[in-house]
């Protein structure tokens with residue numbers, strides 16, 4: 517006996533086509549939503565990765581740790597959070613280096629910025645120029661007075677000298693992300709210790725609208741961790757439990773308040789750096805050779 521062939525009815529065919537068109541419409545809408553921000557690089561770029569895939573908790577025995585005092589270190593500002601909730605103190609002035617005739621940037625960020633600009637030029641052939649760098653509180657006050665989108669004095673990262681605004685010859689402001697340099701920075705700045713500080717997907721967390729041109733130095737490995745975790749600086753400290761140790765590549769990192777002015781850190785770590793977070797805590801990291 518011949519087996520009856522299964523055939524779709526016209527109605528079923530119409531439904532299948534309809535479902536297919538609907539799925540395509542959703543995918544296209546998703547594509548254009550991202551395209552609107554000129555940031556569509558690939559499917560996985562939009563995904564947030566769980567922190568535990570990036571930072572690994574490490575346990576150390578007592579005899580593997582040494583005690584240090586915070587006062588032994590020149591406290592870095594690289595991980596200082598600056599916003600309206602955590603403004604800079606008036607008397608905190610960074611050590612500055614001149615860039616060209618009009619600009620100054622913090623000594624901590626200077627060489628890293630030069631490397632970033634050179635790498636960007638090599639990759640894209642587009643030259644970045646700085647439109648804004650270090651600002652004094654007075655200058656921020658003046659900007660705040662005339663620009664409804666500007667933040668009040670103390671709340672601008674430009675005052676710590678760790679932020680620069682950039683453009684190319686042809687593209688500035690929001691159009692900057694349309695330039696090859698803008699796209700390259702969005703994907704690669706973290707390798708040089710910089711983050712795009714105000715991404716479009718975190719406007720509700722930062723309180724600042726998308727600024728593809730505003731680069732902030734936080735240093736390696738932190739820029740890489742922030743980029744890969746798809747978070748913003750406001751959220752960074754929350755990845756760490758007080759006083760616990762975490763590894764990322766060959767780095768070991770801890771975060772805490774260290775209220776008595778001392779901390780313990782693995783014996784085998786080199787190049788230990790301490791940065792204040794401007795929220796009453798410190799990030800401490802070193803390299804394991």
Ligand SMILES: [Zn+2]
Nearest residue numbers: 679680681730
């Ligand atoms: Zn800026």
